[in-house]
Amino acid sequence: MLALSLDMGGTHIGCGVVRDRELLASSSLDSERAESLTSLMPRIATALKELLKESGATAKECEGIAVGFPGIVDTREGRILSTLKKYEDVIHLDLRRWASEMFNLRLLMENDARMALLGEQYAGAAQCARDVVMITLGTGVGSAATMEGKLVRGAHFQAGCLGGHLPVDFRGHVCTCGNVGCAEAEAGGWSLPRIIQETPGFRESSMARETKLNFETLFTAADTGDSLALSVRQHCLRVWAANAVALIHAYDPEVVVLGGGVMRSATAILPFVQKYVAEHAWTSWGTPQVRAAMLGENAALLGAVPLFNEDHH
Secondary structure (H helix, E strand, O other): OEEEEEEEOOOEEEEEEEEOOEEEEEEEEEOOOOOOOHHHHHHHHHHHHHHHHHHOOOHHHOOOEEEEEOOEEEOOOOEEEEOOOOOHHHHHOOHHHHHHHHHOOOEEEEEHHHHHHHHHHHHOOOOOOOOEEEEEEOOOEEEEEEEOOEEOOOOOOOOOOOHHHOEOOOOOOEOOOOOEOEHHHHHOOOOHHHHHHHOOOOOOOHHHHOOOOOHHHHHHHHHOOOHHHHHHHHHHHHHHHHHHHHHHHHHOOOEEEEEOHHHHHHHHHHHHHHHHHHHHOOOOOOOOEEEEOOOHHHOOHHHHHHHHHHHHO
């Protein structure tokens, strides 16, 4: 199967042409400063047309366009029900009509974390596993789950995909979602600068001289032995591990896949989370395997084909 695929992340929009388990061509559009998704649609259309030429494929050969979006998605109607301070105009956009007019193709939409899980289950770290939880660690903390081989969506399309908004500290910080102490508010990319600056010893730390306070600079400083960075890294590891246990208790997976940009430091993250899960998760059958995502930033793009396959059944 051939399909066009879009992954609308927080700072970049991934565009791709996918054939089964292969990404034939891909590119990334910077969307961090975009005021609206409407303003980006002409660039997205141009990018997809260029990728079709690069891959040697035509729109007529494609099954359709699959879109992964960071929000609550009505998969039946192909529209966004809710989004947190990103592409807020999308609620009023008719993306199915856009796909039809620009490419004469149908369009399917899904939450971006669910798309990434479909990709990893189809072509990555969760192949052959039917019961899977995926946690994506990046600007936010995303999640998705499959049970008995099927995506968990729920009556209102928000089951499984709000794992980053499970509370890990009821006395914690207010999250963008309105809840208190969410995993995302306590160890997400957007909340990390505040966490670092509020930690005692910040002014004496090498982190105080960094122009960007992100996970890359945090893990680098921790590797050099910076005491504040080590403390914050340990805090984040505990939050992510506790979040994994909560999702294991909720969805009973055999495999937990950790993805997102933070997993460039997988050697520090995976052993900690696996050990924590082994010690703290209540299961009757054994311990879920904690694995690093294999597909990186391409996971959601490669979820296109399994999404269309699901639509056929």
